Amino acid sequence: MERASCKICILGYHKVSDVIRKALHLMGEEAGEITVADCNINNLAEIVRAQQIAGCDIFIAGSGNAAEFRRISQMPMVELRISNLDYLIGLHKALTLGRAPAFVKHRHTHAIPAELFSSIVGRDIPIYSYEDSFELQKIVEREDVDVIIGAAYPVELANAAGKAGVLVTPSIETIQETIRRARRSVEINRERTKQRQLFNGVVEQSGAGIVVTDASGRIIVFNSAAEQLTGVSRAQVIGQPVGQVLPPLGEIPPTADHGANQEGRRLMNGTMVHYRSRMLSAQGEPFARVCFLDIDNRRGGGKRSVRIDRKGWDNLAAGAPAMEACVQRARQLAGVSGNLCILGEKDTDRGGVAEALFHASARSGAPLMELDVSLISPESARAYLIGQEDIHGVTRG
Numbered sequence: 001m002e003r004a005s006c007k008i009c010i011l012g013y014h015k016v017s018d019v020i021r022k023a024l025h026l027m028g029e030e031a032g033e034i035t036v037a038d039c040n041i042n043n044l045a046e047i048v049r050a051q052q053i054a055g056c057d058i059f060i061a062g063s064g065n066a067a068e069f070r071r072i073s074q075m076p077m078v079e080l081r082i083s084n085l086d087y088l089i090g091l092h093k094a095l096t097l098g099r100a101p102a103f104v105k106h107r108h109t110h111a112i113p114a115e116l117f118s119s120i121v122g123r124d125i126p127i128y129s130y131e132d133s134f135e136l137q138k139i140v141e142r143e144d145v146d147v148i149i150g151a152a153y154p155v156e157l158a159n160a161a162g163k164a165g166v167l168v169t170p171s172i173e174t175i176q177e178t179i180r181r182a183r184r185s186v187e188i189n190r191e192r193t194k195q196r197q198l199f200n201g202v203v204e205q206s207g208a209g210i211v212v213t214d215a216s217g218r219i220i221v222f223n224s225a226a227e228q229l230t231g232v233s234r235a236q237v238i239g240q241p242v243g244q245v246l247p248p249l250g251e252i253p254p255t256a257d258h259g260a261n262q263e264g265r266r267l268m269n270g271t272m273v274h275y276r277s278r279m280l281s282a283q284g285e286p287f288a289r290v291c292f293l294d295i296d297n298r299r300g301g302g303k304r305s306v307r308i309d310r311k312g313w314d315n316l317a318a319g320a321p322a323m324e325a326c327v328q329r330a331r332q333l334a335g336v337s338g339n340l341c342i343l344g345e346k347d348t349d350r351g352g353v354a355e356a357l358f359h360a361s362a363r364s365g366a367p368l369m370e371l372d373v374s375l376i377s378p379e380s381a382r383a384y385l386i387g388q389e390d391i392h393g394v395t396r397g
Contacts, residue, residue, distance in 0.1 A: 006186045008179065009035045009051040010080075011044065011061040011069065013152035016169050023175040031179065040153045041068045041106075042133060048073050057186045060178055062170065063151045067108035076189065078182040082170050084113060090149045090168040091117055091125065097164040098147035103127040104139055104154040130154075209273075209293030211249060213242050215286055229293050231269035249291060252277050265296050272296040326353070334360035 012020050017038050024031045035056070039047045041064055048059065052075060061069050062080035069077050087103070094101035103112050107129040114127045126145075130136040140148060140157045148158035148165045155165030170178075203210050209226030213219050219242050222234045230246060243250020248266035252275070262277040274296040280288045333340060334357055342350045342357075358368050 005033050006183050007033050007035070007055055007057045008182050008186075009037055009056045009059050010179075011039050011047065011059060011065045012036055013038060013040055013065070014156070015167055016062065016152045019169050019172065020175055023172040023179075026172065027176055027179070032183065034179070039065065041065065044068050045072050048075070058182045060182055063109045064106035064153060067106045070108070076185060078178055078185060080170055080175065080178050081110065082168055083174065084116070086168050086170060087112060087149070088117060088120065090166045091121065094147040094149045094164070094166045095121065097166070100145055101125060101147035101149055101166075102139075102142075102145045104136070104148050104150040105129055106151075107131045207294075211242070211246070211291045211293065213289045213291075215288065217241050217243065217250070217289075219245070220288070221290075226293060229268060229271065229273055229295070248273075249275070252291070268293075330357055331360070333357070335362070337362070 010017075010020055017036050020036050024034060024036070035051065035054075037047050037051065044065055048069065051059070052073075056075070058076040058078065059069060059073075060078050060080050063082065066077065066079040069075075091101065091103075103114065103125065105112060105127065108131070112127050114125055118125050128139045128142075128145075130139055136154060136157060139145070140154065140161050140163065146163055148154050148163060149168060150165075152167055152169075155167045158165035203221060203223045206223060207225060209229045210221060210223045211219060211226050212221035218239055219237045220239075222237050224234075227233055232245060237245045241250070246268075248268050251266075252262060252264070262275075264275055266273050266275060272295070273293050275291055275293050277289060277291045279286050280290060330353055340357065342353055344350045355368070358364060
């Protein structure tokens with residue numbers, strides 16, 4: 001059963017953790033289930049793994065910890081940001097402690113507006129960036145810097161080196177609002193998960209094949225019914241261009257009206273399939289195409305296992321001399337084991353002659369297949385009429 005509560009872990013560091021605990025105390029029961037873990041970039045990975053195993057839903061981290069977190073984990077995280085006012089207060093304090101203060105930040109954290117601060121105090125204030133403890137130690141030991149302004153870890157190293165340090169921390173109000181943002185983020189993600197599960201359930205239970213492609217034409221949804229109709233597995237097509245793995249669907253032309261349905265027939269996996277395609281748009285921009293597939297049950301619509309009406313020679317009207325000669329010739333050829341081609345004008349019942357030939361032949365006990373060759377694209381003709389072997393296996397003609 002899904003937890004109603006939300007477990008949050010705040011990745012802090014010594015004095016910053018003290019400020020965080022004070023903010024939590026003032027929030028009271030509103031704070032909920034929160035763990036404050038003292039850590040830095042050196043032991044962050046170990047703590048994150050332990051909290052993840054303990055069931056943490058989301059993390060909160062500031063500056064350097066947040067940058068390192070993004071590098072090592074895909075878990076949800078909200079950054080605890082420091083305002084420009086907090087930096088400016090720290091700078092004024094640093095100017096009272098030394099002659100050469102400098103901001104020190106993790107390379108992947110948000111930029112500090114050095115030019116703005118320099119113009120306010122009337123002198124250049126440098127900013128140094130680090131990515132690991134080794135780089136940070138070299139910055140702290142610079143001779144032209146006597147006051148470090150930054151997060152807890154750089155300030156601690158500065159104090160250990162005999163230099164002054166000014167810790168810049170977020171305000172209690174910022175901490176409390178970040179906790180509320182983290183909780184809202186968890187609630188939104190849980191709701192999206194429910195919707196995604198509902199969507200997946202509906203798609204999988206659908207009797208129609210459902211294929212969805214993104215704006216670039218790559219397949220992002222492919223349900224079980226689509227697998228059965230096309231003869232291709234989901235693992236083979238997800239993320240692939242639809243025209244490459246399913247040429248008959250790739251041939252569907254785009255429509256100028258993104259809200260209009262397109263319908264047609266395509267021969268797929270030896271079966272005539274009826275498709276309905278619709279482009280989905282948001283604010284006038286197309287972002288996906290959804291295609292519904294089902295077996296076309298109309299006459300001439302592909303493979304059928306049962307014939308309702310079995311025509312023979314008696315069903316053919318052969319009053320005209322030319323037709324009489326044609327039927328006689330067809331009767332003679334009924335016993336031929338090779339392939340036959342019937343040519344004729346439209347509406348001369350070529351299909352009736354072909355059906356009578358079939359039922360008079362030695363193959364009459366086998367299923368009769370009707371294919372509308374006009375619906376087979378040149379790219380698909382070889383696979384459907386002759387057969388081929390490719391990365392998807394063997395396709396029989």
